[in-house]
Amino acid sequence: MSSDTPGGHGPPAPAPPIGEGEAEDLLRGICFKTGPPRTVGVELEWLLHDREHPHRPVPPHLLEAAATAVRALPLSAALTFEPGGQLELSSRPAASLMACVDDTAADLVAVRAALARLGLVPAGMGVDPWQSPRRVLREPRYEAMESAFDRRGPAGRAMMCTTASVQVCLDAGEEEPGPLGYARRWQLAHVLGAVLVAAFANSPFQRGAPTPWRSTRQSLWADLDASRTLAPCDALPPRDAWTAHVLDTPVLCVRGEGPWAVPEGLAFRDWIRSGLPGRRPDRGDLDYHITTLFPPVRPRGHLELRMIDAQPGDGGWIVPLAVTTALFDDPEAAETVYRAVKPLAETAGASAAPRNPLWTAAARDGLTDPELRQAAAVCFALALEALPRIGASRAVVDAVAGFHDRYVARGRCPADDLRDLLTTGPAHRPDHPKGTLS
Secondary structure (H helix, E strand, O other): OOOOOOOOOOOOOOOOEHHHHHHHHHHHHEEEEOOOOOOEEEEEEEEEEEEOOOOOOHHHHHHHHHHHHHHHHOOOOOEEOOOOOEEEEEOEEEOOOOHHHHHHHHHHHHHHHHHHHHOEEOOOOEEOOOOOOOOOOHHHHHHHHHHHHHHOOHHHHHHHHEEEEEEEEEOOOOOOOOEEHHHHHHHHHHHHHHHHHOOOOOEEOOOOEEEOOOOOHHHHHHHHHHHHHOOOOOOOOHHHHHHHHHHHOEEEEEOOOOOOOOOOOOOOHHHHHHOOOOOOOOOOHHEEEEEHOOOEEOOOEEEEEEEOOOOOOOOOOHHHHHHHHHHHHHHHHHHHHHHHHOOOOOOOOOOOOOOOHHHHHHHHHHHOOOHHHHHHHHHHHHHHHHHHOOOOOOOHHHHHHHHHHHHHHHOHHHHHHHHHHHHHHHOOOOOOOOHOOO
């Protein structure tokens, strides 16, 4: 949900309207671009906190100064800011896991230094544990989003302004069936995704109080408009399922001059057919509509896995990136993990992610859930075996092993540490220095 969405801030340029058949053909052609998996990317969202007083809101003028300072840096990643002032770095597609890690880590060194000069730190947590939603971006896109989400309760504002994530981007996969086939990878992502939610849950607080969730961020996504945040129907082949999902999901807004219209219940397919309100959609409207869909896995030619909370520490983001890449892109690990997590589909039942029993347990219980703990143990063991085969450095392997020993082997997740830290305070937890919050 970056603020630099093409065409996202102004009215669309005049263009010929798109027909229903043309839209279906475009969606089938662009959603899964198949071929041998070769590239990997990561999108890192960060909350921005005052270094000395992280519970205090950062003043808007300081957020603006931070944006100016960071935008002046020669980064390899694309830089955007989210509605609440969260910073997002979106890496370029990299030819390997290590290329992605090295480029992104170098960017973060520069970003942290620029923020430090302003007394700020990027904080890795799925939901800000202290702040209420406060939107600082005033573009028409976010005005319309807020209006649409407010119809269904407070979760939308909280999601827009107080959440942060690690999003892993992987190639869709091969056209042919098999462990690297796109249909298998699509299916795997929606089951393994729950394990990733549980293992990396890191948002147990909201507005200064504990919540019933280890991943409050995931609970917020589940509370949003279901048509916009649910996974597509799994009874259809992936291309058909995504095409139908896009066209049958209600339009969030219609771009135009002045405030954007926020129709209610107008599916994109019906907009094509009716031309209401005011005009028929064009290709740009279709591209924009896709950016307003937030399923746990979004096919954008590649697969965008969106379910992982932001992680603590300077390099905490490396672990979910490395584990996910190893399990998807190493053929041996991909085949074995698919068989290992497939039984979790029975727990999920017929409901789509993230509104099914499996994903709910992952967000609420983390790795205290025995089934998810066992699955996570298998996943980390397979990832540790696969990482050297895909060229991971010793430092990356050690980071994954350290996470396993600290969390997975003990049935814990980062949320459990955060609960301990914010409940007892760092003075009572010598193994958790103050800097853990960032």
